[in-house]
Amino acid sequence: xxxxxxxxxxxxxxxxxxxxxxxxxxxxxxxxxxxxxxxxxxxxxxxxxxxxxxxxxxxxxxxxxxxxxxxxxxxxxxxxxxxxxxxxxxxxxxxxxxxxxxxxxxxxxxxxxxxxxxxxxxxxxxxxxxxxxxxxxxxxxxxxxxxxxxxxxxxxxxxxxxxxxxxxxxxxxxxxxxxxxxxxxxxxxxxxxxxxxxxxxxxxxxxxxxxxxxxxxxxxxxxxxxxxxxxxxxxxxxxxxxxxxxxxxx
Amino acid sequence: xxxxxxxxxxxxxxxxxxxxxxxxxxxxxxxxxxxxxxxxxxxxxxxxxxxxxxxxxxxxxxxxxxxxxxxxxxxxxxxxxxxxxxxxxxxxxxxxxxxxxxxxxxxxxxxxxxxxxxxxxxxxxxxxxxxxxxxxxxxxxxxxxxxxxxxxxxxxxxxxxxxxxxxxxxxxxxxxxxxxxxxxxxxxxxxxxxxxxxxxxxxxxxxxxxxxxxxxxxxxxxxxxxxxxxxxxxxxxxxxxxxxxxxxxxxxxxxxxxxxxxxxxxxxxxxxxxxxxxxxxxxxxxxxxxxxxxxxxxxxxxxxxxxxxxxxxxxxxxxxxxxxxxxxxxxxxxxxxxxxxxxxxxxxxxxxxxxxxxxxxxxxxxxxxxxxxxxxxxxxxxxxxxxxxxxxxxxxxxxxxxxx
Numbered sequence: 221x222x223x224x225x226x227x228x229x230x231x232x233x234x235x236x237x238x239x240x241x242x243x244x245x246x247x248x249x250x251x252x253x254x255x256x257x258x259x260x261x262x263x264x265x266x267x268x269x270x271x272x273x274x275x276x277x278x279x280x281x282x283x284x285x286x287x288x289x290x291x292x293x294x295x296x297x298x299x300x301x302x303x304x305x306x307x308x309x310x311x312x313x314x315x316x317x318x319x320x321x322x323x324x325x326x327x328x329x330x331x332x333x334x335x336x337x338x339x340x341x342x343x344x345x346x347x348x349x350x351x352x353x354x355x356x357x358x359x360x361x362x363x364x365x366x367x368x369x370x371x372x373x374x375x376x377x378x379x380x381x382x383x384x385x386x387x388x389x390x391x392x393x394x395x396x397x398x399x400x401x402x403x404x405x406x407x408x409x410x411x412x413x414x415x416x417x418x419x420x421x422x423x424x425x426x427x428x429x430x431x432x433x434x435x436x437x438x439x440x441x442x443x444x445x446x447x448x449x450x451x452x453x454x455x456x457x458x459x460x461x462x463x464x465x466x467x468x469x470x
Numbered sequence: 471x472x473x474x475x476x477x478x479x480x481x482x483x484x485x486x487x488x489x490x491x492x493x494x495x496x497x498x499x500x501x502x503x504x505x506x507x508x509x510x511x512x513x514x515x516x517x518x519x520x521x522x523x524x525x526x527x528x529x530x531x532x533x534x535x536x537x538x539x540x541x542x543x544x545x546x547x548x549x550x551x552x553x554x555x556x557x558x559x560x561x562x563x564x565x566x567x568x569x570x571x572x573x574x575x576x577x578x579x580x581x582x583x584x585x586x587x588x589x590x591x592x593x594x595x596x597x598x599x600x601x602x603x604x605x606x607x608x609x610x611x612x613x614x615x616x617x618x619x620x621x622x623x624x625x626x627x628x629x630x631x632x633x634x635x636x637x638x639x640x641x642x643x644x645x646x647x648x649x650x651x652x653x654x655x656x657x658x659x660x661x662x663x664x665x666x667x668x669x670x671x672x673x674x675x676x677x678x679x680x681x682x683x684x685x686x687x688x689x690x691x692x693x694x695x696x697x698x699x700x701x702x703x704x705x706x707x708x709x710x711x712x713x714x715x716x717x718x719x720x721x722x723x724x725x726x727x728x729x730x731x732x733x734x735x736x737x738x739x740x741x742x743x744x745x746x747x748x749x750x751x752x753x754x755x756x757x758x759x760x761x762x763x764x765x766x767x768x769x770x771x772x773x774x775x776x777x778x779x780x781x782x783x784x785x786x787x788x789x790x791x792x793x794x795x796x797x798x799x800x801x802x803x804x805x806x807x808x809x810x811x812x813x814x815x816x817x818x819x820x821x822x823x824x825x826x827x828x829x830x831x832x833x834x835x836x837x838x839x840x841x842x843x844x845x846x847x848x849x850x851x852x853x854x855x856x857x858x859x860x861x862x863x864x865x866x867x868x869x870x871x872x873x874x
Binding site for chain 1: 821822823824826827828829830831832833834835837838841842844845846847848849
């Protein structure tokens with residue numbers, strides 16, 4: 221749950237009071253034009269040091285995340301899928317996945333089951349097992365990077381996942397594979413992951429149906445609604461909404 | 471051979487210690503003359519030019535050698551080598567055919583008008599190995615050479631001759647024990663046409679002063695790889711040169727060093743493309759933490775007419791504390807036109823974006839830093855033989871600050 225979150229970057233106010241509540245197992249879409257502050261919200265929630273929180277709160281089950289270091293936020297159940305994930309040369313995907321799983325869910329899965337989890341996901345994501353021996357995001361194509369983000373999502377099975385522009389730069393096959401992995405996670409009976417899908421194209425929402433859609437402009441959520449809002453954005457574009465919202469205020 | 475009636479060590483690098491060494495090993499007067507001449511050369515020559523100052527604090531010109539205790543018993547220094555040779559014995563008593571083979575390599579790669587520490591090894595050589603792989607022989611297992619400095623001075627001399635079309639892997643370790651070991655080592659490698667040689671030199675953790683001169687020549691269509699790991703030593707000065715002498719030769723040089731505490735590590739590599747249609751690739755990963763100081767000089771020399779040479783040099787330096795420092799100095803001398811040459815270098819701390827990314831996956835900051843720092847060495851470690859990688863990784867990990 222996010223309430224009245226205000227964030228600045230290099231002394232520029234970007235988020236001007238965000239309120240958002242995502243329930244377990246639900247999918248919320250956060251849409252908006254470029255520069256509206258969507259990615260800032262994602263980074264601020266995850267605790268990137270360049271994003272200065274000036275007020276507000278981000279909570280999971282009543283626990284305040286804003287006081288925690290980024291790794292503790294992850295261990296509290298938050299996952300961020302990066303739009304541009306960093307490369308870590310020399311650290312293999314296998315080692316990274318194992319270390320992350322151990323940090324977030326220590327010793328909860330026997331090695332054989334962990335291995336099966338990873339290989340099942342590789343298949344879902346249409347990835348070669350040789351991928352595990354490569355260095356994290358080092359020399360990866362755009363599609364490979366997003367696939368690795370989804371692989372981590374599945375391995376960590378967080379309470380809440382923020383997917384930042386996961387659809388950008390993907391061709392249809394990659395998008396389908398990436399969304400298939402999210403659908404598979406959601407289909408597991410015990411899974412209650414709540415999703416916040418950040419995107420400016422409605423395309424990804426054809427694969428992962430949202431329960432609610434929010435529109436963000438200039439650091440504020442200006443409109444919220446059901447799935448039909450995404451269709452409207454596709455038909456009319458953001459400008460129509462901007463005009464309507466401005467008219468409403470005036 | 472060592473004689474039990476004699477003292478096992480002698481103090482100070484001096485003509486008197488040379489006399490004691492020659493007597494202990496049982497070499498004759500010819501050897502003594504050659505050793506004395508080499509020692510005179512050592513005393514005349516200037517050390518490599520490493521300017522001392524704010525970071526690098528050791529002045530090589532002011533090193534004193536009167537406190538070095540020389541190990542007179544060769545077997546103590548080379549426990550892994552069954553037949554310990556000394557220069558005198560192989561030159562005097564060796565079988566003439568073996569001697570001729572040996573002479574194809576011995577001193578052939580050195581420049582004794584310049585190489586001060588190679589001259590010192592020639593003077594005090596008290597252990598070593600001659601590895602000869604005859605033409606066409608392909609060894610499936612690595613040859614392991616271990617030299618142990620037990621608080622005393624050792625002067626190992628390794629000679630490797632890989633005959634035409636042969637294949638071998640040689641792992642050379644220098645083990646440092648006790649409070650003030652001193653090591654001055656030479657290794658010479660010659661790859662005959664079509665040979666494949668995989669050399670690995672590991673300086674194990676420990677105290678002491680270590681000077682190494684490593685030289686290689688690669689002949690037609692041969693492939694030579696030399697990987698070095700500098701883990702120990704208070705002062706390490708390592709010079710590794712590989713020369714491609716004939717067409718089709720390829721050299722791959724890999725180096726890792728990690729200067730921790732107050733370690734000073736200087737590594738210099740040089741690849742010489744003396745003829746064209748030769749290829750070299752150099753990758754060096756150096757890190758420093760605490761007050762560790764590193765210095766890397768990477769030379770590429772492409773001679774006139776060495777057209778279609780292909781050389782690449784990649785060196786990266788990782789600084790893990792404010793007082794740690796690494797100088798990285800590339801030097802490309804390219805005298806031919808039709809060549810490919812690449813150089814890339816980075817110096818810096820661990821990237822904050824990488825740390826944040828790992829943290830966002832639940833990995834605590836210190837653990838993320840360790841993981842990323844260890845990963846930094848991997849592209850160079852990937853060139854080490856399978857059986858040595860885990861060992862080097864573990865030693866590097868030991869040097870990283872503890873996770874709280």
